Amino acid sequence: MLEPVSFSPFPGFLLVEIMDNGNTTSDFILLGLLNHTRAHQVLFGMILTISFTSLAGNALLILLIHRDHRLHTPMYFLLSQLSLMDLLLISTIVPKMTADYLTGKKSIPFFGCGLQIFFYLTLGGGECFLLAAMSYDRYVAVCHPLRYSVLMSWPLCLRMTLGSLLLGAADGLMQAVATLSYPFCGRREIDHFFCEAPAVLRLACVNTSVFGYLMYICCVLMIVIPLSLILTSYGLILAAVLRMPSKDARKKAFATCSSHVAVVGLFYGATIFNYMRPKSYRTAVHDKVVSVFYTILTPMLNPLIYSLRNSEVKGALKKYLAPSAALPH
Template identity: 65%
Template sequence: MQNRSYNSHFILLGLLNDTGANVFLFAMMLTIVFISLLVNILLIFLIQQNHQLHTPMYFLLSQLSLMDMMLVCTIVPQMAAGYLTGKKFISPTGCGLQISFLLTLGVGECFLLAAMTYDCFVAVCHPLWYPILMSWQICLTMTLVSWILGAADGFLQVVATQSFPFCKTCKIDHFFCEVPMLLHLVCGDTSVFEYAMYICCVLMTLVPFSFILTSYNLILAAFLHTKSTEACKKAFTTCSSHLTVVGLFYGAAIFIYMRPKSYRSANNDKIVSAFYTVLTPALKPLIYSLRNNALKGTLKKCRGYFGAFNHNRLV
């Protein structure tokens, strides 16, 4: 194989084959994407409409929805355009931007979920100290740090990836540019970079994940010692929803980025990637809102308001 630089276009083989049977799957995926964008926009709207929800917990939740919407918009348009037009080329700049945005949002969510766990921990274990330990200044600082760490990781990995020589046939067996799949195309030795990426994944994934598990152990201990059944039920509802989202997100991230190169399978990676870039962003707001009485109450009020507004227009 001849070497070449990061100057020619890549070919994304895509998630779906060009067969009639997959037209239905493609339509279903676009439907899920539409639902994902709709429910995340609705969640942000509901949080903005109800002043009682202008708290650090719901602010972090709105930031999570924002990251999910940006993640979907980073991946799906390129995939849909390639499937519909048959032109599955992507420029090096476009590939680098995809990797950068993907890692920015992915790593940002890792730390944002940790921040949401800290919020839950303080609310359950130190409720009297909540205004101090989870002030708006602390909340905004944690949010900003999440974005910055994600952006720094994305920038460094894109710069490192662009420095490798790629083989002549640059076909990416994926539906978007992702660093583990690009490493299959490198003609040189990538062991040092893979080791550095593994260490980075440990720091960016396992460290906040360990913090989350430790926090929930303390929350569980607080549940066992609480005397208020109503407070315990309310806290358990909030934390169980968050823990479900944590399991979905971190499970997919660890599966994709922390397996050795020799154990990777293109088909398995594509399925898991589709799960966390398309399906999970639609599930997160549903998981948070289905058991949240404040959000459901705000939705009912908005429905009543718009119903009365339409009735007055007709009259």
Template identity: 75%
Template sequence: MEKRNSTSDFILLGLFKHTSPHLFLFAMVLTIAITSLMGNALMLLLIHQDHRLHTPMYFLLSQLSFMDVMLVSTIVPRMTTGFLTGKKSISPAGCGLQIFVSLTLGGGESFLLAAMSYDRCVAVCHPLRYPVLMSRQLCLRMTLGSWSLGAADGLIQAVITLSFPYCSTREIDHFFCEAPMLVRLACTDTSVFENVMYICCVLMLLIPLSLILTSYSLILAAVLCMRSTEALRKAFTTCSSHLAVVGLFYGAAIFIYMRPKSYRSATSDKVVSAFYTIFTPMLNPLIYSLRNREVKGALEKWLGKCVNIKTQKT
């Protein structure tokens, strides 16, 4: 097959076609993306402004919201521009940047959720030692470790993916550059890289997931020993929001990255990618705010301040 210069642009075929049903779906996805940005930005604002939320749990949650804002901001504007203007080409540098950012945030969020599960484990199993076991330094180290591990995975995969020679067919049947989709277009044998990439993805998902399962096993054991109904309720409230986010994130990630190649299809990959890059980031702040009285209280306090300022100006 004909080989092309590595500087040639790729073509993103996108998620939607210009039909009435797809226009409706596009408007819905765009609305979800805007809601996601606003919800996570509001969560960051509340955590920053309300001193009651200056705790390890909410510090980690602020990092989760920041990752979600970056993920949506990286994917949606490019997808929207391509759909509205018809300009579907993307440079190799732009493609590599999308791969790097998406994998950095995906891997970082995976380890961050593990750190959050440890935080919940300490809160339930060792409440009196919580300030010592979840010190600010430890939170910073866990956060830095999450970002660093995600960035290392993203950088390696982006560099290696773009180092392959690509054929005359440069059309990517996706709405953003994802390493597994791009590798399919290479004009060389990529089986070794695909196997290594698969192993890396498994490790990036299963190691944090095993830590999460261990933490919740300890939490379950502690909860079963509780005789107080109030203590049980508090433990359930403390952990249920995080479990819901873990289920959404790992369900989508395992479906995308851990399925055998023979079970993959472009349509299902695009739908699930849209779910974890656009829809899940919208759900995260909703899950934590709707089930958390502290966040509700911070929101009411902030809205009260806004109303007072507006009243004073008028």
């Protein structure tokens, strides 16, 4: 019979040690996404390339916004925070996944698993609310341009950014503590490439259905409330744009807002599919594939969408690259 025998140094976490061939262990085993077949090695190379591209793209976007004074506006500040969250999200998942695949050592400490759950949910939840803040910024810019500096002041912008992180952190801390407070049995093999709360809960020795329902409701609220605000903002923006007499003004408004809508669609599409599907339609393989899209592919697409569809970002990039192009070869 398995019994809890010690406590984790992580506050509130019950460390359950189990006997395995006479040895005690508190580590989890991440089964991962890929094996070492030829096809999966190619997929691993593609994932690694996408990850590096994502890191470079988001870092470059942050650098451009920081260096170009024309981009020192609330809109681009919020965009830089989105890139920062994407960069941190990849750093939370990909290095461990890569090390596990290359070395074959797939264990993750109990404390490390808790940190992955916390940071993953903090950054993911923070992006949900940050995208809502970005939609409000575009609503004010299009519908109330003369009052923009008042309705979208820098103090409000900073409060929205900090509030997004705090709400995400509250969700991440609650789910990490609650998930790892359960006793775990067996070999502790997580059928995933990182510690995602639902995947970890499958290893619990006790019935977790109540917490599972509460976690589902929490995820729905974290998604539905910001998404409702976003849809309301862009509905009002669309109505305002259609009333504009100038074709150039309509074109500029559509060009700016379409980038935001594309990012919102990618982010929320993957999130809703991953967390709001009925359990009967969920499988470990589907969860892992969708998680790759959400944690690796979408962060790469965000800077590409903004750089390709935003003339101000393209102008800042040309200005940044101009001195290098002017150097003699």
